[in-house]
Amino acid sequence: MTQTPDTYSAANEKTAFAAERTRWDKAKIVLRKSPWSARFGMVVILAYMIVGLFAPIIAPYGEAEVFPVPFAPWDATHIFGTDQIGRDILSRLIYGARNTVGIALVTTFLSFLIGGGLGLVAAINRSWIDQVLSRGVDVLMAIPSLIFALVLLSIFGSSAVNLIMIIAVLDATRVFRLTRSVAVNVVVMEYVEAARLRGEGLGWIMRREILPNIMPPLVAEFGLRFCFVFLTIAALSFLGVGIQPPTADWGSMVRENASLIQFAQYDLKAGLTPLLPASAIALLTVAVNFVVDWFLHHTSGLKDTPK
Amino acid sequence: MHPIVKTVFQRLGLGVVTLFIVSLIIFAAIELLPGDFGQAVLGQAATEETVAAFRRELGLDQPAVWRYVDWIAGVAQGDLGTSFSGRASSGVDRSRPVIDLIAPRLENTLFLAGLTAVVAVPLALFLGISAALYRNSIYDRTVNALTLTTISFPEFFVAYVLILCLTSLWPIFPSLSNISADTEFAERVYRSAMPALTLTLVIVAHMMRMTRAAIINLLASPYIQMARLTGASQREVILKHALPNAWAPIATVIAFNLAYLVVGVVVVEVVFVYPGVGQLMVDAVSSRDIPVVQGCALIFAATYIVLNLVADIVGIVTNPKLLHPK
């Protein structure tokens, strides 16, 4: 056989190495192999990002601009009509991409900063700090987070900052658990022990040995946590205790226009109006979930057999 | 003592400790209120004496430890305090005990959650187990894609799509769930159908995915392959080899989703104006009626903790390694 010469040589052992490729090349190959669902998800996420970033340019009217006719029907001037006090629905939808998604994103980042940082510390320390943090998180997680959020909002009041802080802290408990559990699996690896034996400091071990190896699950978790935070904030806004008017926000828009749904049998378009912001929320979470699903499948090396 | 009894007691003890700490956290809610909240509750016109009387009634002049003991003793006897609403600056007090507000609504919420669970749990287990058994078939892939989509939807999106279809375009069910204590059972079910259906769709998606994952994990065990290699039929593999080891993961899945139901109920009750605890709590949060918020939170948290406790105990008592110690 050609691949196995008779004389043994270490350099000629069979490996899983195909060819020299840059990271960019590898990423392109992975993308080319992605399923339609993941591609659809990526396109949707990209579209939301563009709409959110350029909202003032894209939106026909201002976020809080009030027109004389409330509940105006769908027509050329107001493509999706106006809401209960006469604001343009389309413009508010576009600004909503900036506000709702923006707040959810900031909250998720914050919760990763808190939960991820503490999780890493707990995983490396494994002594009393780990014990205290882990037990504390257990207790916090014993209360359903929506209920906990409601209690805290009733005390501190509903403002955007309070909302971000409260959800970020509650969600950080989940991030803490995940970071800790994946990091603990890496900390026991021999290459971490080798780095400790070499005399490396804690900073190096965290940044160079552990962090790169827990990134894939953390990235996937970021997507899932974002969906969860996004849905929680939308639910709170829908309940009227989240993002407050006049800020354009999809959750509150659903609530404000909900009554229109009763008119669906007379005017289907009017009936669809409350579903527009709801669909905007649903579409983004579906898209993120599709991408995360593919990413998890890809990085975990789970490859199903075709039948 | 048999190790299993010991483990169960340990777990029960942990549950009690958790409940205690959670009650402390919820109690602390009133401590964190800004100093002038008395004024806010009673209105700007309230005199200093009425505000002072109100603070005295809440016991704010007492040390916090005493008030906690007083509060938790009340809770143990079913007394959750008195609502803030109905108070006036004049000092006239038309407020009602929190328990009177919660009790009838709790019954309604339990009815809705129970109705949902009765439909959703068997359905989700059936879908999850069958998808795991026919893994990668068209059926599995379809169910998988559908549920991945459904779990991405906010509850109110599912609710409004159902309202649009089933009450507005083709009016089959009432869109608002007006039920009261004297509504008959069949009528109750009919009027609760929309919220129950919404919750079912959301829960089934979650639960089915988790069941599928748990069963696939189980079927990958070497002893399952060994059972196949001893000529056991598919039926025997499932019933005799997989099932005895499946109770713990399945109990966890069910408990997790029933706990999720507790939370999902809040949004769905608001959409359908269903007179349950969830709606009461949201109203109380809006009006910052802290005693009511505390009472509701305590009920939701306790349910959640007890459900998880039950799942853990099922896991413990079906674990062969604990059942038959060395």
Place this chain on the structure above:
Amino acid sequence: MTKSDILLDIKGLKIEGWSDEKWHPIIKGVDLTLRRGEVMGLIGESGAGKSTLGLAAMGFTQPGCRITGGQIVFDGVDMTTLSDAQKRRYWGNRMTYVAQSAAASFNPAHRLIDQTVASTVRFGISNEATAKSDARTLYSALNLPHADTIGDRYPHQVSGGQLQRVMTAMAMSPRPDLIIFDEPTTALDVTTQVEVLRAMRKIVEEFNTAAIYITHDLAVVAQMADVIKVLRFGHEVEEADTRTMLAAPKEDYTKSLWSVRALTKPERPVQENILSVRNVSASYGKVPVLHNVSIDVPRGSTVSVVGESGSGKSTVARVITGLLPPQNGQVMFDGDPLPQALKDRTKDHKKRVQMIYQMADTAMNPRQTVREIIGRPLEFYLGLTGRAKDDRVRELLSLIELDDRFIDRLPSELSGGQKQRICIARALAAEPELIICDEVTSALDQIVQEGILKLLMRLQSELNLSYLFITHDISTVRAISDHVVVMQLGRVVEQGTKDSVFQPPHDPYTDLLLSSVPEMDPDWLSNLKLPELT
């Protein structure tokens, strides 16, 4: 030979497996003929396809595999043409299977005896009471303790070696025509292995059952098999009866399967001690693991620490490196005492003692390239940067017989042997005086092991390195040591030069350990008289 003598006849079998979104051939056209009552050894290294072939003999393919060609004729019936339901009538009935990990292969929820007789009762071979009393007879034939009651236990209540014998009883219970043994002793300690091997051979002979015995260890299979078939990369290399194969293998590849046994080490001049472990006792929490252990390592020599699982041999390494500070005793390095805890040691202390691990996979950060892995100690200990560092990395690569091509690869793009070489280069980069090698060749194929051991010996003579070599494998010890330390249950039971330890008189445990290692002699097991341990 009449036709009915042939029990199993595999012709031109091809099997593919699904990975990386593609079908890859695993078995590339193999023929196999097994007569009634005959035991065939299937031997090969990792990736040879021997387990896949063993399962295929039952008509079974693992999920993710498919048969793409050939026939599997069992007693006149082609298994490849049968439906799953039809094949199930053979499994657990006329053909049975003994898996590598008995602990994972028994259902934790059922009693052993119920699992032993399940298929016998299901196929109506005998009723439950008869099958159970037969199972107890089999347990006692297999030398299981408490044969009458052991079946009433659950899998987690029984030791690994005992479970493997229970699984053999389970395979024998329906009195099959064919048993497949899939590496049944690989996970066991050598002194346990010998017990299990004996029991399995006795029972297969007693009932004249045909068997396929899969393993990577030629000495083990020599005890069990009448004929041996050597596989490599899904092809047959050669087949011959056991004596012929051992005496005169036709192919060079077959000889390489025992290459480590052929290694010898030239004598090294005696130098002063670089390391002495003096009266060390240590424990994990409250569990004592080392009792009064003393070991000396002379400079420029190899000291092997040998023992079974639980002997404390890896704990010795943890004490020396400072990961586990001892409760009593001291570690002296180059005449000076080493601080006990890692945090109290200087950079120079750490630089002079390096460590190489068993699993190169987990010993290298999968996200770092070879350049970063070898470069880091150069930068950290020697302050090399830029060109100087790069040049030194290349030098080290050539020292371990690899070339520049590998410098930008990730560990996942290397073979097992190459990975272990990179770990050696990382240790060398620190320019150490002592290297602790913890089972460094245990996870590798024989020919790769030989290469690594030769490399280590060459480096020793070139760089005057000292090795503390921790292993459970006696043939490796014979191949490379100057001194040998035998450990059991946290104590040193015997130590001295290689010759003095391997020559009688032995300590009783050393005697048991040495005599339990299978030899390349088909009569070894039959002639073996194991010393009794008290």
